[in-house]
Amino acid sequence: MGTAEGYKRPTHGIFRIIPNSWVPYAELMRLDRQSGFLAFYWHYLIGLGFSINAHPLSTSIGLSKLCFLVMYLGLWTTVFRGITCTWNDNLDQAFDRQVARCRTRPIPRGAVSTFQAHLFTMAQVAAGACILSPFQGAVLTHATINGILLFIYPLLKRFTDFPQVELGFGLSYPVFTVASMLGKDPLAPLFDHSIGFSARLSKVAESSLACSAGYLYVAGVFWCIIFDTVYAHQDYEDDLKAGVRGLAATLLQLQAASVSYTAKTPGAREKLISLSRDLISNLELPSEALMRMGCAEPAAMANCRIATDLMIFVHLRDSGGTGITTKDLAAKCGADPALISRIMKHLAAMNVISQKGEDEYCSTPLAEALAEVKYRDGIIFLHDVAGASFRYLPKYIKKTSYRLPADVTNGPFQAAHKTELSAYSWLDQNPPYIQVFNNYMSGYRAGKPAWFDPGFYPVADRLIKGFNSNFSSTFIVDIGGGKGHDLIELKLKHPSIPGRLILQDRPALISTLRSSDFEAMSHDFFTAQPIKHARAYFLHSILHNWSDDDCIRILQQLRPAMKLGYSRLLLNEIVVPRRHAAWPTTSMDQLMLVLAAVQERTEIQFAELLKQAGFNLVKVYSYELGQESLIEAEVDE
Template identity: 40%
Template sequence: MRYTNGATTNGHHVNGDHTNGHITNGSSNGQGPSKPNVDVYVDVDKIALSPSAPDAVPALINYIATSKSISLEDSQERLKLRDAAISLANALETPREAIVRHGWTTATRHAAIETALALGVFSHLARDKPRSVAELAATTKSDPILLSRIMKHLAAMEVITEAGPDEYTATNFSTTLSVERYGDAFPMLSSSMYLGVYALPAFLKENGYRNPNDPTRSPFQLGRRSDEHFFECVQKNPTLNRQFNNHMSIYHQGRPSWMDKGFYPVRERLIEGADLGEKDVFMVDVGGSIGHDVSEFRRKWPDAPGRLVVQDLPEVIETVKDLHASIDPMAHDFFTEQPVKGARVYYMHSVLHDWPDDMCQTILSNLASAMKRGYSKLLINENVVPSVGAHFETTSLDIIMMSIASGERTERHWTKVIESSGLKIVKIWTVQKGVESLIECELA
């Protein structure tokens, strides 16, 4: 198939009267759909083959060149350098190259990784000794021709390293994927979340491009051809449930935690002034799954008084095990009345972004009714989308959540939802771009 500018004949594009990619002012003059109106003559073909942001290149190169001495152990400095390198690559890339990258590599890389995971390929690769496709095919009982194609693409995408013709070694990335807890992200996303994301354009078009706000009628239901909400699917499918919990556990790894010193003043704001006995409740983790966060809190703040409670639905709480003796698992639906009254802290981590505003108001109102004025605090550990300069991790997650009729929120949006529930924001604590903030709330 050869493509050149112009009209189409017999499946081939030949030179014709389609302006060869040029856009000018004017209408279609009855010759078809109107062309976009622009103020000046634009040579789109020239733009498509030129760097996307040439003016940004010198400053980015200078920043990267002067960053040679940074410590890669400093996560904030490392991330700044990484983001600058990504920005430089994007600035140097032409629009045509960007179209190919966005259109071709995202889906194909995912498909190749998930196939390799299913075959167990990453577990058989080593960094110190190249493994041949023939050897890997025999070990994984797969077709060597198929495996060769998959491995070539993984090497082209730098997931693994090519050591010679049909020979490969591992990278840190592929070694990490060989552990189920990390690799589970790929089959989980393709079998569930992506169904809604890929259905999003059609859903929005069908619904007049209105913001989805009904979790029972969302892009996810359209993509999956089911009436079930995402979390219903997770609860009914043990494999998906495990994969989702694994992905959530690794998503937060290596990211600043509000419990760390320098983020939120835990001792000054929570521990000091706490008035409770050994059996009284200090913190309630609402919708806390199997207790990752309360366990982290107990490790980092062992002298915090009282007991900790982790709440979730009965089928989740049944799977909880190996908690510290001071942590109590409790079955609870946060859409109903909160049974623990007057705790020092009520805490939610990435819960409210799962639900539209009206359902968040119900959750928050139930907590407000249980709080003790002048004493109890509500801590909401969520993304706060900045007005400008939002990070791609935050905006990507927002689109994913849009597919189930929820989303990330700006400070203005958070203020509206929280204040409508009888609460007020005391302060929003943020330490790093692209990382969840801590929204500190009290009764209004």
């Protein structure tokens, strides 16, 4: 008999008398766990009580026959439970080895092989068939359906977060099996092949017996869901590590994320959003998902685009808490009231705005944000510029025989906008859209953690500590830093920073800047870096705009300026995880694909880029599920 650390041979009940060689098989049948027997058995007793009292009353069943049925069903439950538990353990043996409570079961500990367990399952099935042989075919049919439902359960742990629902379908099914034993099968019309299938369904739907049994069945399903969810909490941490999916894991993760969010733990908000989306995706029907992706979300974006032109979000904001009717809103916008009514209904359904009454709406925090220029322009850019490129992507990819776009002047963007210019050159030549893009980028990071926030990158330990003005008076150089938002916020949150803060960007932009927080200088990052031996050289969302070859050229211009063992290279970029990338990460990667034929990179890809440019990747700092990370690198000796 195989042993495992922590295993103790049961010594109660039947285990006192059976040989040691029988013990693993008795354990597979869960004869040592009587509480589980009751979880199965009481559904048979409920079915028995229902069947006896269902019309017509079973007056012919005396006490002796009732006692016999109770014992008979107990025998069947013991065998049937053994079949399903053996099957479950055989399929779940890899998971069980990773779960503390389960690793001492017979198969994980090696007391029973996979083949032996399958043989034992078949032997129990044969025994179960013998037990049910006195009954008519309908009983065997129901028992088979019941077995199939429970055989599916362990498979669903791998594909859905709601295997408890299917388990409920299986454990609660005996109400039909027992009823058929007593000649009161609620589903009997379904097996009447003398009539058509639709007629059979009609008979079941019209049957008061079937209706009563259905209510009882549904109640049993809900009881099982609650019971098994509570039961599964004991294995929560091990299940997550093993990759076992279930409602308990999802609910506990939601609960933990909610507590962390209340405590303002970094990454908790993102985790909570991700888990909420997981919950919705598991509840959503395929038809609902298609309507959401293909109609609801595109329509919401199109309606938001119309709303920006008509200043609907501004009017909602100005109406305050009292709200505004669609009639008054249409008058302010100069639009058809019927059109405004339909737009507002959908925006309310998508939780963009809030409906107060019939054809009366008010603003929400999201709608108020969309009234601001930076978010309003985000709608315009994403709908007009990026949205057109996405809509053309399937046609473009098909035309190129499904090759990855690699030319910045010949991709989905160019095909959609009928231009030979790169996306950024096109924006420069279309002033309304370059302004829209710049405003959108200012709002893109609003509300998200910055790399110098507490719990992200340790600025004090990694940069301030060790600063040496003898090497250089410059603390940090922000290369391609736009209007200097990062430097301004860095100085605000770390007022004790020593040394100079230098911003570098294109001459046209630098000439417009006036700030006492930093020094501004013109610089092309494809040329040699003029500031020598600074403590840090910082690039924020620069490399994701360029191909690998261009990235290496940019980085190589920095290397000669950096002091070995002192200067640090900081890259504030999206780092795509190897598994389970969040939608903000993948959507930005898709945006870079259609706009510029470039990509967001993984940690391995960044490490390779840095290596080719003469750097070593020291560490990647990230918030959990945060969109942007900070990559720290140093000059390779």
